[in-house]
Amino acid sequence: MPADAPDIRSILNRIDFDRHRVKPGERIDLDKIDPEGDGAFDGDRADAEAMFETLNDRLEVLQELLFAEGKHRVLIVLQAMDCGGKDGVIRRVFDGVNPAGVNVASFKVPTSVELAHDYLWRVHPHVPGSGEMVLFNRSHYEDVLVVRVLDLVPEARWRKRYDHIRSFEQLLVDEGTTILKFFLHIDRDEQAERLRERLADPEKRWKFRLGDLDARRAWDAYMRAFEDAIEHTTTTDAPWYVIPANRKWYRDLVCVATIVEALERLDMRFPPAEEGVEGVVIE
Amino acid sequence: MPADAPDIRSILNRIDFDRHRVKPGERIDLDKIDPEGDGAFDGDRADAEAMFETLNDRLEVLQELLFAEGKHRVLIVLQAMDCGGKDGVIRRVFDGVNPAGVNVASFKVPTSVELAHDYLWRVHPHVPGSGEMVLFNRSHYEDVLVVRVLDLVPEARWRKRYDHIRSFEQLLVDEGTTILKFFLHIDRDEQAERLRERLADPEKRWKFRLGDLDARRAWDAYMRAFEDAIEHTTTTDAPWYVIPANRKWYRDLVCVATIVEALERLDMRFPPAEEGVEGVVIE
Numbered sequence: 371m372p373a374d375a376p377d378i379r380s381i382l383n384r385i386d387f388d389r390h391r392v393k394p395g396e397r398i399d400l401d402k403i404d405p406e407g408d409g410a411f412d413g414d415r416a417d418a419e420a421m422f423e424t425l426n427d428r429l430e431v432l433q434e435l436l437f438a439e440g441k442h443r444v445l446i447v448l449q450a451m452d453c454g455g456k457d458g459v460i461r462r463v464f465d466g467v468n469p470a471g472v473n474v475a476s477f478k479v480p481t482s483v484e485l486a487h488d489y490l491w492r493v494h495p496h497v498p499g500s501g502e503m504v505l506f507n508r509s510h511y512e513d514v515l516v517v518r519v520l521d522l523v524p525e526a527r528w529r530k531r532y533d534h535i536r537s538f539e540q541l542l543v544d545e546g547t548t549i550l551k552f553f554l555h556i557d558r559d560e561q562a563e564r565l566r567e568r569l570a571d572p573e574k575r576w577k578f579r580l581g582d583l584d585a586r587r588a589w590d591a592y593m594r595a596f597e598d599a600i601e602h603t604t605t606t607d608a609p610w611y612v613i614p615a616n617r618k619w620y621r622d623l624v625c626v627a628t629i630v631e632a633l634e635r636l637d638m639r640f641p642p643a644e645e646g647v648e649g650v651v652i653e
Numbered sequence: 654m655p656a657d658a659p660d661i662r663s664i665l666n667r668i669d670f671d672r673h674r675v676k677p678g679e680r681i682d683l684d685k686i687d688p689e690g691d692g693a694f695d696g697d698r699a700d701a702e703a704m705f706e707t708l709n710d711r712l713e714v715l716q717e718l719l720f721a722e723g724k725h726r727v728l729i730v731l732q733a734m735d736c737g738g739k740d741g742v743i744r745r746v747f748d749g750v751n752p753a754g755v756n757v758a759s760f761k762v763p764t765s766v767e768l769a770h771d772y773l774w775r776v777h778p779h780v781p782g783s784g785e786m787v788l789f790n791r792s793h794y795e796d797v798l799v800v801r802v803l804d805l806v807p808e809a810r811w812r813k814r815y816d817h818i819r820s821f822e823q824l825l826v827d828e829g830t831t832i833l834k835f836f837l838h839i840d841r842d843e844q845a846e847r848l849r850e851r852l853a854d855p856e857k858r859w860k861f862r863l864g865d866l867d868a869r870r871a872w873d874a875y876m877r878a879f880e881d882a883i884e885h886t887t888t889t890d891a892p893w894y895v896i897p898a899n900r901k902w903y904r905d906l907v908c909v910a911t912i913v914e915a916l917e918r919l920d921m922r923f924p925p926a927e928e929g930v931e932g933v934v935i936e
Contacts (some may be wrong), residue, residue, distance in 0.1 A: 438859055460753050467752075470743050470790060474753040507753060565935045569926075576721055576924040580933070641859040643852075650852065650863070652845045 378428050378630065381421050385627045386410045390611045392604040398612065400593045405557045407614035410624055418623045425626045426465060432630065433471045433503060435638040440501035442636050443547040446629065447506045449515070450554035451592060452582050453564035455615050456507050459554065462618075463626045464505070473498075476507040489513040489531070490538055497542055510535060514599045519591045532602035539608040548632055549608035552625060553596060554615035558589050661711050661913065664704050668910045669693045673894045675887040681895065683876045688840045690897035693907055701906045708909045709748060715913065716754045716786060718921040723784035725919050726830040729912065730789045732798070733837035734875060735865050736847035738898050739790050742837065745901075746909045747788070756781075759790040772796040772814070773821055780825055793818060797882045802874045815885035822891040831915055832891035835908060836879060837898035841872050 389410035392398055411418060436442060448456040464472055475496035484492040490510055498504040514531050517523055539549055556564075565582070568574045585592065604610040611628060615621040672693035675681055694701065719725060731739040747755055758779035767775040773793055781787040797814050800806055822832055839847075848865070851857045868875065887893040894911060898904040 434856075438856075457751070457753065461751055464752050465749065468740070468744055469747055469750075469752050469755055469788075470740065470757040470759060472752055473756060476753060505752075562935045569930065569933065569935070573717075573721075573923050575926040575930065578930055578933075579927055580929055583933075583935075586935075640856050643858040644862055646863055647852065647858065647861055650861075650866075652848045652852070652866075652869075 377424065378634065381424060382627060382631050382634070384411060384413070384421070385624065385631070387628060387631060390613055390624060390628075392600055392610045392612060394605055396601065396604070398597050398600060400555065400597055400612070403555060403612055403614070405555045405560060405614045405616040408617070408620050411620070415617075415619050418619050422619070422623045422626060425623075425630045426463065428630050429463070429626060429633070430467050432633040432638070433467045435640065436503060436633065436636075437468075437471045437501045438640050439638050440641075441546070442638070443498040443500055443542075443545075444503040444633070445498055445506065445542065445547050445549045446503070447509045447511065447549070447551040448554065449508065449511050449552070449596070450615065451556065451561060451589070452585060453561050453568070454554040454556050455618065455621055456554060458618060459552070459622065459625050460505055460507065462622045463629065467503075471501075472503045472505065474505045474507055477509055477512060489517075490534065494538075498547065500546065510538070511599055511603075515592065515595045516585075518595045519585075519588050532599070535603050536605060536608075539603070539605070543607040548636065550628060550632055551604075551608065551610045552628075553600060553610060553612050554621060555612050556615050558586070560616045561586065660707065661917065664707055665910060665914050665917070667694060667696070667704070668907065668914070670911060670914060673896055673907060673911075675883055675893045675895060677888055679887070680884060681880050683838065683880055683895070686838060686895055686897070688838045688843060688897045688899040691900070691903050694903070698900075698902050701902050705902070705906045705909060708906075708913050709746065711913050712746070712909060712916070713750050715916040715921070716750045718923065719786060719916065719919075720751075720754050720784045721923050722921045723924075724829070725921070726781040726783055726825075726828075727786040727916070728781055728789065728825065728830050728832045729786070730792045730794065730832070730834040731837065732792065732794050732835070732879070733898065734839065734844060734872070735868060736844050736851070737837040737839050738901065738904055739837060741901060742835070742905065742908050743788055743790060745905045746912065754784075755786045755788065757788045757790055760792055760795060772800075773817065777821075781830065783829065793821070794882055794886075798875065798878045799868075801878045802868075802871050815882070818886050819888060819891075822886070822888070826890040831919065833911060833915055834887075834891065834893045835911075836883060836893060836895050837904060838895050839898050841869070843899045844869065 386409070413421070436444065448459060450456050460474060473496075477493070480489075480492065493506075493510045496504060496506070514528050514535070518525070518528050543549060565578070565586075568578050600610045600612065611624075613621050613624050669692070696704070719727065731742060733739050743757060756779075760776070763772075763775065776793045779787060779789070797811050797818070801808070801811050826832060848861065848869075851861050883893045883895065894907075896904050896907050
């Protein structure tokens with residue numbers, strides 16, 4: 371492990387990772403999980419920001435190690451309500467990490483060709499290869515979230531999908547992928563504030579869709595859909611984390627720490643030089 | 654144009670963009686182009702670094718505009734000899750730009766399936782869609798570079814490829830893509846120094862391949878292949894830039910300035926709010 375690891379370890383030791391991890395078999399009630407919560411960490415905002423910077427630098431090195439070793443694959447799934455902070459996490463947590471080593475796959479409304487296939491068909495081509503890290507900005511989980519709330523397919527059909535998703539993710543894990551899934555948990559009031567900011571900013575107003583308000587009106591139905599999806603698909607190998615996300619500094623710290631901790635556990639090393647490289651003289 | 658544009662314009666006015674652009678019909682002799690050259694810019698290194706920071710910030714905004722408008726597509730091709738700085742440009746120039754908006758496609762040795770198709774088959778799926786920016790780290794140009802030097806296909810076959818490539822790129826341009834192609838020009842001595850650094854660094858030694866020395870030995874053949882490729886495929890719509898790249902600060906400044914200038918010419922605006930959004934109250 372590189373020389374700087376003890377510092378990283380002492381920071382990671384300050385985070386209670388189990389606090390936001392959903393254990394297999396656990397029932398969750400999102401209405402009772404405080405989106406202002408900060409229980410996984412004992413410090414204040416200034417502490418958190420300092421820790422964040424160190425962990426963000428470390429993530430940069432860990433990505434290099436991941437690429438250099440070319441052995442592991444890393445998939446990070448981000449889900450949230452509108453304005454929940456998916457884009458913020460992508461920009462802040464991965465700031466400075468080599469863009470050649472991190473791909474972002476954003477899943478939008480499916481095209482007619484995509485709809486003509488099973489819902490994992492458009493997802494599979496985007497999973498990470500060896501040495502790669504991929505961020506899913508929305509994902510196959512939409513097929514048990516918006517699809518359920520808007521009744522786009524019958525319940526008998528979407529209900530089977532929890533099994534498919536567990537099997538699909540287990541396949542990826544068994545073939546060498548580390549999977550982390552984050553639900554960024556904000557409340558309706560926080561969303562209202564962020565939507566109002568979006569409307570007030572001439573450079574952001576274009577992002578606002580009247581249709582976004584439909585999802586907001588269906589807030590409770592979405593919460594129930596998230597709860598079911600998370601409970602049915604959190605596993606030891608591909609855990610869900612419900613991250614209190616009203617406060618961005620807390621959200622960012624817990625996300626980067628969870629990712630760094632998972633990558634440290636891979637115990638990666640820079641590979642040895644190719645045989646015969648010792649003694650080479652560049653002329 | 655946003656309020657900060659005049660500052661950007663005054664910086665861009667200090668760069669002679671034509672200096673490194675290869676004009677259609679122009680013959681080039683890489684042995685006579687000084688890789689230490691700094692002729693496109695009249696300042697010193699400190700000037701360049703300050704200008705770089707401003708332009709890098711501006712690129713972040715231009716990428717947001719590109720995505721928001723969803724109208725244009727941007728393709729940036731990076732080619733160089735080993736250690737020429739492709740990775741450096743990707744990391745430095747795009748530092749801070751939203752990773753969700755910039756994809757990097759790295760083209761490695763083709764797989765057997767790729768080789769069973771025409772050489773553009775593996776490239777086409779990676780071109781940018783509307784609102785997207787894609788960086789090609791190596792590209793279809795390898796099929797007239799390494800393929801030619803190592804004699805992997807007969808000359809009669811690779812020589813036709815200049816036409817294919819021009820047609821392919823014209824298709825992309827006609828359908829809304831801005832294309833910029835950079836050859837990062839270092840000399841053999843600079844490469845030797847960078848290879849020695851790589852060998853001396855325990856965290857970088859794994860990158861060194863004895864095979865890299867074969868390409869180094871064939872330096873002159875590669876220069877002739879680059880000259881031909883660049884001369885045959887530089888067009889008004891998809892120009893090549895030969896960037897003196899021994900000095901990283903100069904290389905980075907000219908690359909970011911060329912990209913920013915091209916994006917400013919698109920004269921992008923944040924789109925208006927959706928009809929009916931005026932007066933919406935978030936409850």
